Amino acid sequence: MPNSPNPHATPVPRLDWQSLTPEVLNTLKTPLVVTDWPTPPRQLSTAELKQWLEGKVLWVYSRNSGESWREWTSEDFVDAWSAPDADPGLNVVDVYLLEPRFEAVFPVHPAMDTANLLNRDERTAHYRRSVVLTAPGAYTPMHVDGYGCGGWMYLIEGEKHWEIVEADRGPGLWDARTHDYADPRTGNWPAGVPSWTATLRGGEMMIFPPGFVHRVATPKRCIGFGGNFLTAGLVQTGVDVWRREIAENQAGELDFADILRQSASATSPEARAAVDAALG
Ligand SMILES: O=C(O)CCC(=O)C(=O)O
Secondary structure, three states, rough: OOOOOOOOOOOOOOOEEHHHHHHHOOOOOOOOEEEEEOOOOOOOOHHHHHHHOOEEEEEEOOOOOEEEEEEHHHHHHHHHHHHHOOOOOEEEEEEEEOOHHHHOOOOHHHHHHOOHHHOOOOOOOHOOOOEEOOOOOOOOEEEEEEHOEEEEEEEEEEEEEEEEEOHHHHHEEEEOOOEOOOOHHOOOOOOOOEEEEEEEEEEEEEOOOOOOEEEEEEEEEEEEEEEOOOOHHHHHHHHHHHHHHHHOOOOOOOOHHHHHHHHHOOOOHHHHHHHHHHOO
């Protein structure tokens, strides 16, 4: 991220796609950039995108055209987002693609599918995969993903600058008065908080662990896909963040404790023990 207040001296580690295992995801302590995954398409034309997304309704927050949510047909959205003068507020990152037909064009890495507890309950299965369509100029301020989940994003084309801060720094960055995280752009970033920075390009996947605070700037139009995850090994961080969300009246409506118990029971006795320990 250009103008990061305090980047880590070491770069975000890069990992070949074959080295990404469930064990890596269970013990993840830093963001990761995964490279050379051969399964996703190398490119996707707007015509192909329209075909794949046909019939899908996209709910999109348009920051610069009325500051509001708007429902788009995928056809209209792809036209608006791919126009040379596209509104830089057009940024789809959370339209879920649960349907199996999307497997062929937006695959999920097998290690992610094996390790992700969220896949195993119908109340959270949609977090497994979403489409990413971002116009150049978009900016997403500092935030933590809902329920303290980790996240991943694969870019087929484009470029995104990520800045990511470790989970244990989260409470110090939260402003209970504004109900928001500090943002370096508004000048209220505390001194001495180190962050991981990385530029993600076509053919690469970013993975960040649960509870990590992050912001993203998009200088080039992006096509990609991503999702959210929580693993048994990292469930404590997720639960801690979720409890803070509850205390701040920011939590979603899911019975997340029940979801975690059910999902972990369907996984292994070790996973269930980790979830029980995290929930206390
Ligand atoms: O790409 C973006 O603009 C935001 C992505 C993000 O923050 C997320 O997926 O959690």
